[in-house]
Amino acid sequence: MKIALLGPPGAGKGTFAQMLEDEFKVKRFVMGDLLREEVKKKTKLGKEIKNYIDNGVLVPDEIACNIMRRKIKGKKNYILDGFPRTLLQVKSFKEDLDKVIYITTKNEIAISRLAGRRQCSKCHRVYHIKTNPPKEDGKCDFCKSKLYIRTDETEEAIKQRLENYKKETEPVIEYYKKKKILVEINGNRSIKEVYEDIRKLFKW
Ligand code: ADP
Numbered sequence: 001m002k003i004a005l006l007g008p009p010g011a012g013k014g015t016f017a018q019m020l021e022d023e024f025k026v027k028r029f030v031m032g033d034l035l036r037e038e039v040k041k042k043t044k045l046g047k048e049i050k051n052y053i054d055n056g057v058l059v060p061d062e063i064a065c066n067i068m069r070r071k072i073k074g075k076k077n078y079i080l081d082g083f084p085r086t087l088l089q090v091k092s093f094k095e096d097l098d099k100v101i102y103i104t105t106k107n108e109i110a111i112s113r114l115a116g117r118r119q120c121s122k123c124h125r126v127y128h129i130k131t132n133p134p135k136e137d138g139k140c141d142f143c144k145s146k147l148y149i150r151t152d153e154t155e156e157a158i159k160q161r162l163e164n165y166k167k168e169t170e171p172v173i174e175y176y177k178k179k180k181i182l183v184e185i186n187g188n189r190s191i192k193e194v195y196e197d198i199r200k201l202f203k204w
């Protein structure tokens, strides 16, 4: 099964993609993490990508599509997180998704989640200082690596990302709704409650 998780920044895409991967052993591909990996390599492309990310602007469709296409080539089962995010990405991707899970969240909830988000520098798991804290301060439960705050969790970049979302990604939601493969999930609840609804959708 091929699925994608969509929703505004802070909706919980990364959290639930990880939980699905852990439970169903289906690999997730996280567009933001793949891009941040490229930034870490400090290549020319990585430097270009960093500039977009830090300003809260979407990376050009061609770059995002090329990276994602290479990753999922030939795979029959996967979970996509944060891709496709524009109608152009939908068109150029050409893969037939089975289900698109749309996690909704109120703006103020999303913003407070992003303010407390911490991410593992190695395995990319996400935590929250209040709602989902690691067992040991500043360390990943899973691989014990250091947690960090993303460089784009600034007030300005967050505002920009929420705006992009409205402009670029809401039309993608409409597209999948018309295709009748969209499932809307109310993401304004606890992690446990939201996940209970999401996991019921799958039989891998
Ligand atoms: P969040 O978890 O807050 O939604 P992501 O980690 O998914 O953020 O994305 C961080 C940044 O990476 C985005 O602001 C954008 O610059 C870039 N990015 C992520 N996904 C895409 C995509 N599908 N197309 C273009 N750029 C993307």
Ligand code: ADP
Binding pocket: 007, 008, 009, 010, 011, 012, 013, 014, 015, 016, 113, 114, 116, 117, 118, 126, 127, 128, 129, 131, 132, 187, 188, 189, 190, 191, 192, 194
């Ligand atoms: P996204 O990938 O959609 O940007 P994340 O999965 O990174 O969202 O979640 C954003 C932050 O909010 C993280 O710190 C995560 O631990 C926390 N979080 C996610 N879902 C919930 C929820 N339902 N209730 C409380 N906190 C949540």
Ligand code: ZN
Binding pocket: 120, 121, 122, 123, 124, 125, 140, 141, 142, 143, 144, 145
């Ligand atoms: Zn880790």
